[in-house]
Amino acid sequence: MLIDRAEVIVTSPDRNFVTLRLTTDDGLVGLGDATLNGREMAVVAYLKDHVVPLLLGRDAHRIEDTWQFLYRGAYWRRGPVTMAAIAAVDTALWDIKGKAAGLPVYQLLGGASRDGLLAYGHASGRDLPELFDSIRDHRAQGYRAIRVQTGVPGLKSIYGIAGNATSEANQGVRYDHEPAQRGALPNEEDWDTRGYLRHIPTVFEAVRAEFGPDLPLLHDAHHRLTPIQAAKLGKSLEPYDLFWLEDCTPAENQEALRLVRQHTTTPLAIGEIFNTVWDYQQIIREQLIDYVRSAVTHTGGITHLRKVLDYAAQYQIKSGIHGPTDISPVGMAAALHLGLAVHNFGIQEYMRHGARTDEVFQQSFTWSNGRLHPGEEPGLGVDLDVDEAGKYPYVRAYLPFNRLADGTVHDW
């Protein structure tokens, strides 16, 4: 079973997606997600110029060998562009292997470890009434776990808030806190750490008072804090029993998490911008986190993220796979198959894609009682309608950036 054709398909139904489509000489088709939010075309070039010529004529069954060939052969290791490109190839090969076997991918990974995957959604509001509406709306959609982000008094625009929900550029589609905005230049947001640290505990106090003690609540600090600020936030949120505090520091400096851990029992989730197991080496070994946040799409595919999660399992660290709308339905399906199979599943991030995206990518996953299931179709269970995809050419979009009151650029 040889790889006969490799196409890189860029489509922008509600936002930009990059998909690698492999076809074997016996006619099986495999899809892999290569979407790198805000830098999509870099992965397109990497795939088209450097990877596609290497794939033609290769044995489609040799997933591990192909992974090692692309990773070691490039010499220039790691990094989001390289690892997203390798992820796309890896995921497409798992899709093909599933179709060749007549089995859903999770069966090839060892079979189901559970009946469905608990998923969390993103509630947000500029103030408490808007936030409460958003939480109620998510619960009505069936979510049993909720990420909570709010505005901070005095700040105009910050990550995580659906303030631009119906902007013209997004053609009226509400993406809760979708940070990538279509346009020539990135949006500028503002930030004040002291104001944030004062405000957020009052928000969680109000949410617990309104919605009770049972609802799992999550929060994303989005890399904006120093270790001592993160420690203070974790400590101040302890009375509200968070499921996790996410990306409390940038975490490139892995040992910084030791300081946070010494001060708080709030569980920590990190890793959506990490690409390899080596980014996690110290924080897993020293048990400095509780959840691994990587995406299949950004971390070398199913093959490599499985290795990260197996390493994490030795330390009772669980999965919390990245899954906002910047992961295509193909990347989401890969996450669901992997999450269903591994023993140390924790929770799955899940935002709904727009209607146009669902027309381009036909999916077979199910969503009921707050849980996701990848379905029983052979392979990943996602089809790409190439004609539909062709209606939506790439649109330039940037992630925002952030400045402090004195003009200093800050993590957004």
Ligand SMILES: [Mg+2]
């Ligand atoms: Mg995050």
